[in-house]
Amino acid sequence: MRAGARLALYGAGLAVAFGGAFAAAGAVIPDRVVAGWTDRGEMNQHDAGKSTNEAQTEESTPNGVSIEAGGFVLAPIAAPGDVGARGELSFQVQTLSGEAVTEFAEAHEKDLHLIVVRADGAEFRHVHPQLDEATGTWSLPWTWDSAGTYRVYADFTPATEGAEGVTLTRTVEVAGTFSPVTSEVRRTAEVDDFDVTLDGDLTAGTTSDVTVSVARDGKPVTALEPYLGAFGHLVALRDGDLAYLHVHAQGDAPRVGSTAGPEIGFMAEAPTAGRYLLYFDFQVDGTVHTAEFVVDAGHGEMHGASDETHSDDADGH
Ligand SMILES: [Cu+2]
Numbered sequence: 001m002r003a004g005a006r007l008a009l010y011g012a013g014l015a016v017a018f019g020g021a022f023a024a025a026g027a028v029i030p031d032r033v034v035a036g037w038t039d040r041g042e043m044n045q046h047d048a049g050k051s052t053n054e055a056q057t058e059e060s061t062p063n064g065v066s067i068e069a070g071g072f073v074l075a076p077i078a079a080p081g082d083v084g085a086r087g088e089l090s091f092q093v094q095t096l097s098g099e100a101v102t103e104f105a106e107a108h109e110k111d112l113h114l115i116v117v118r119a120d121g122a123e124f125r126h127v128h129p130q131l132d133e134a135t136g137t138w139s140l141p142w143t144w145d146s147a148g149t150y151r152v153y154a155d156f157t158p159a160t161e162g163a164e165g166v167t168l169t170r171t172v173e174v175a176g177t178f179s180p181v182t183s184e185v186r187r188t189a190e191v192d193d194f195d196v197t198l199d200g201d202l203t204a205g206t207t208s209d210v211t212v213s214v215a216r217d218g219k220p221v222t223a224l225e226p227y228l229g230a231f232g233h234l235v236a237l238r239d240g241d242l243a244y245l246h247v248h249a250q251g252d253a254p255r256v257g258s259t260a261g262p263e264i265g266f267m268a269e270a271p272t273a274g275r276y277l278l279y280f281d282f283q284v285d286g287t288v289h290t291a292e293f294v295v296d297a298g299h300g301e302m303h304g305a306s307d308e309t310h311s312d313d314a315d316g317h
Contacts, residue, residue, distance in 0.1 A: 064245070072166055104159055115153040152171070169244065221284060231254055
């Protein structure tokens with residue numbers, strides 16, 4: 001199995017690519033735009049010899065819904081089992097033969113990005129555990145704030161030359177009284193003393209401009225600081241299967257001391273119509289904040305769906 005090629009297709013196929021498929025298409029990416037799967041998207045171009053059937057099958061496999069990908073497995077996660085219990089969250093990335101992986105390639109200033117979110121989209125965390133290079137165990141202090149089923153994502157790049165990024169995921173159950181949150185479309189977020197707004201519509205199968213704007217006390221914030229090598233990070237999860245899309249700001253890495261804002265642009269390509277949960281990380285005055293949005297992607301034009309009635313003037317909804 002050509003793991004690299006398959007991963008490339010994950011990126012392009014799941015297309016949220018929020019940039020990856022966009023890059024693969026050879027289009028021009030504006031400055032300040034964001035692309036997470038650029039590498040995977042480019043890999044896709046080298047894959048032209050693949051049969052259409054094979055490519056289509058693989059493209060339908062979304063990123064970040066499996067414990068296994070690219071020859072790696074996310075081993076069971078150890079974590080406190082109850083709300084409020086202080087402890088540690090730890091895990092290993094292993095090869096298919098069960099060996100712990102101890103070397104990773106740095107991406108966006110970290111060897112591994114850990115995303116933890118409750119299955120209803122609440123309780124989002126984006127953190128960076130420490131690796132014990134002797135054992136291959138990643139860990140960090142951990143306390144759950146609420147009960148429920150959680151999805152834990154390990155987003156990393158293998159140390160092998162030319163390797164593509166891998167996202168593995170597992171569920172973790174946390175005991176306690178569970179109060180699920182029903183997601184509703186939300187384009188503005190109040191986080192700490194910031195008002196953050198998401199503009200732009202998502203349409204399935206097409207690339208859309210999405211802009212995040214940050215204000216404080218009604219004034220635009222132009223003091224967004226570099227964080228993990230970008231002025232802002234966007235994680236997108238597809239509601240329903242929590243397929244994962246980690247997006248970083250495109251363009252030159254910000255210089256130390258430089259700032260940006262109030263707007264950060266992203267390219268978004270939703271693979272399917274329906275709901276997406278977006279988490280925007282940004283840093284001001286040395287503190288990282290996360291704004292949460294919920295948006296619905298509309299149905300785009302379906303290619304090859306010739307046997308379906310298609311209305312070209314269906315703009316009335
Ligand atoms: Cu990270």
